[in-house]
Amino acid sequence: MKLFSKEQIYMADKLTIERQNISSTDLMERAGSQVFNWIHMRLQGAQVPIHVFCGIGNNGGDGLVIARQLILDGYNVKTYVVNCSDKRSKDFLINYDRIKNVTKKWPTLLSCDDDFPVINAEDVIVDAIFGIGLNRPVDPWIKNLFKYFRNTKAFVLSVDIPSGLSTENIPVDEDSVVWATYTLSFVTPKLVFFLPETAKYTVHWEVLNIGLDEDFLMNTTTEVDLIGKNEVLPLYIPREQFSHKGQFGHSLIIGGCYGKIGAVTLASKASLSAGAGLVSAYVPKCGYIPIQTAFPEAMVITDTDDEIITKIDFKITPSVVSFGVGVGTDTKTINAFEDFLKQNKTPLVIDADGINILAKKKSLLQLLPLNTVLTPHPKELERLIGDWKDDFDKLKKVKAFSKKHKLIIVIKGAHTITVFQDKLYVNTTGNPGMATAGSGDVLTGIITGLISQGYSPLNATIFAVYLHGKSGDFAVEKYGYQSLNASHIINYLGDAFIDLFRLPEPPQEEEIEEAEATKKD
Numbered sequence: 389m390k391l392f393s394k395e396q397i398y399m400a401d402k403l404t405i406e407r408q409n410i411s412s413t414d415l416m417e418r419a420g421s422q423v424f425n426w427i428h429m430r431l432q433g434a435q436v437p438i439h440v441f442c443g444i445g446n447n448g449g450d451g452l453v454i455a456r457q458l459i460l461d462g463y464n465v466k467t468y469v470v471n472c473s474d475k476r477s478k479d480f481l482i483n484y485d486r487i488k489n490v491t492k493k494w495p496t497l498l499s500c501d502d503d504f505p506v507i508n509a510e511d512v513i514v515d516a517i518f519g520i521g522l523n524r525p526v527d528p529w530i531k532n533l534f535k536y537f538r539n540t541k542a543f544v545l546s547v548d549i550p551s552g553l554s555t556e557n558i559p560v561d562e563d564s565v566v567w568a569t570y571t572l573s574f575v576t577p578k579l580v581f582f583l584p585e586t587a588k589y590t591v592h593w594e595v596l597n598i599g600l601d602e603d604f605l606m607n608t609t610t611e612v613d614l615i616g617k618n619e620v621l622p623l624y625i626p627r628e629q630f631s632h633k634g635q636f637g638h639s640l641i642i643g644g645c646y647g648k649i650g651a652v653t654l655a656s657k658a659s660l661s662a663g664a665g666l667v668s669a670y671v672p673k674c675g676y677i678p679i680q681t682a683f684p685e686a687m688v689i690t691d692t693d694d695e696i697i698t699k700i701d702f703k704i705t706p707s708v709v710s711f712g713v714g715v716g717t718d719t720k721t722i723n724a725f726e727d728f729l730k731q732n733k734t735p736l737v738i739d740a741d742g743i744n745i746l747a748k749k750k751s752l753l754q755l756l757p758l759n760t761v762l763t764p765h766p767k768e769l770e771r772l773i774g775d776w777k778d779d780f781d782k783l784k785k786v787k788a789f790s791k792k793h794k795l796i797i798v799i800k801g802a803h804t805i806t807v808f809q810d811k812l813y814v815n816t817t818g819n820p821g822m823a824t825a826g827s828g829d830v831l832t833g834i835i836t837g838l839i840s841q842g843y844s845p846l847n848a849t850i851f852a853v854y855l856h857g858k859s860g861d862f863a864v865e866k867y868g869y870q871s872l873n874a875s876h877i878i879n880y881l882g883d884a885f886i887d888l889f890r891l892p893e894p895p896q897e898e899e900i901e902e903a904e905a906t907k908k909d
């Protein structure tokens with residue numbers, strides 16, 4: 389799914405009005421109606437008090453449409469205008485008149501802390517105060533209103549984006565944003581729903597289709613893509629009946645030191661389970677027996693040293709090499725890595741101490757092949773690119789780094805983001821149970837296994853991040869967040885592949901009836 393920027397949304401809005409020959413008021417009516425339908429489908433006329441808070445721009449206009457439609461359908465509605473400025477938008481004003489025509493209970497104007505109405509925990513708050521047009525810090529009294537929303541513990545439904553949340557800046561403090569239970573976002577989810585510092589402002593989100601110009605939406609490329617099953621399916625390379633293992637490449641996993649051989653075992657296993665034809669592990673001598681025993685499918689090459697990697701020398705011709713899991717940062721290992729890079733032309737995936745070595749010795753970056761994949765966790769990333777001010781600053785710096793060194797960088801986290809030059813791929817699978825030892829080694833293995841069988845480094849990375857998360861999602865159903873471990877993620881990789889081709893379940897009879905009933909209304 390594409391994540392359109394604020395500018396692109398305004399453009400889509402404008403083009404839709406021109407091409408469909410409708411007014412902006414019509415478009416607002418569509419947007420508000422979609423939110424009304426969503427609420428109506430769930431509440432079915434229940435008399436829960438609904439408090440609709442409207443700003444004075446178009447987000448507020450949406451709120452007025454929602455309130456009007458709820459009133460017309462007999463809901464228990466109170467409407468408020470958060471009167472923060474005199475500059476009311478044209479469509480706000482039109483809908484302000486329209487709501488006055490359907491009810492004697494005109495919207496209440498709020499302009500300071502004393503005005504806050506009584507709201508109970510069982511009530512619903514519709515937050516239509518600020519949308520994507522937020523362009524300055526929120527007034528202190530409005531901050532207090534947002535804090536008041538939180539204290540009521542009521543269900544908060546935000547329209548388009550939680551009010552106070554900007555599409556391009558991190559909020560100055562937590563009180564200047566509405567904490568939404570659910571956000572109904574028009575056209576596209578916003579990037580801020582996925583960033584570590586801002587995702588908390590909405591527990592759930594959903595996109596509502598408001599019929600914007602299809603041509604524009606189809607043909608406009610975005611800087612950010614959201615990656616789910618629909619996005620990875622076209623990447624999948626099917627297997628032919630007469631294929632043999634030689635067609636799926638040979639992964640070479642270089643890593644490990646005394647006490648950290650498990651990392652190599654996990655990455656090697658994951659690589660084979662992701663579909664590599666052959667897997668070899670390159671480890672210090674102490675790793676020979678453990679890997680041969682724990683993972684008989686792998687071949688093992690050993691360093692001359694017992695405990696660390698001191699020289700990378702092998703006779704095989706791998707299709708892809710991964711370096712770094714459990715490898716340590718001994719000077720001899722750094723030198724061995726440098727010597728290897730000087731003659732290596734094979735695609736590379738670098739993780740863990742491999743990244744720490746690059747951070748220690750930046751000159752090595754110039755020796756990396758084009759489109760080498762780096763998979764840092766936050767601390768490793770910081771060592772590599774330096775500190776950042778906030779999530780937006782981090783993305784800016786990673787993009788610049790990716791461009792400068794021609795690398796693919798995977799920012800690991802709850803929503804792992806793959807960065808390739810200026811483009812961001814935001815993953816949607818995975819869960820907190822995956823924050824566990826060895827989980828990253830498994831990801832490295834999956835990426836390596838996919839490159840091995842012919843996926844481009846970028847496609848392999850996007851696909852691997854998705855599969856890794858999806859396996860974790862299957863595994864968590866059996867093991868729970870606490871007991872899930874990295875080996876389980878490997879065990880469920882097969883399910884993640886099979887799930888790609890599973891068709892969605894047909895809707896239940898009651899769901900069809902509900903949908904029909906809403907249409908008639």
Ligand SMILES: NC(=O)C1=CN([C@@H]2O[C@H](COP(=O)(O)OP(=O)(O)OC[C@H]3O[C@@H](n4cnc5c(N)ncnc54)[C@H](O)[C@@H]3O)[C@@H](O)[C@H]2O)[C@@H](O)CC1
Nearest residue numbers: 401445446447472518519520521522523524525526548574
């Ligand atoms: N294509 C779309 O996505 C559509 C968008 N619509 C709605 O339009 C919204 C955008 O509307 P607008 O551009 O009018 O902007 P908003 O309604 O988001 O609010 C901005 C308004 O408040 C003022 N403002 C901004 N920051 C403020 C602050 N901190 N304190 C006080 N006042 C502040 C601005 O001057 C402006 O008048 C979207 O979020 C969405 O809800 C829909 O009406 C129709 C279609």
Ligand SMILES: [K+]
Nearest residue numbers: 518547549551
């Ligand atoms: K809002």
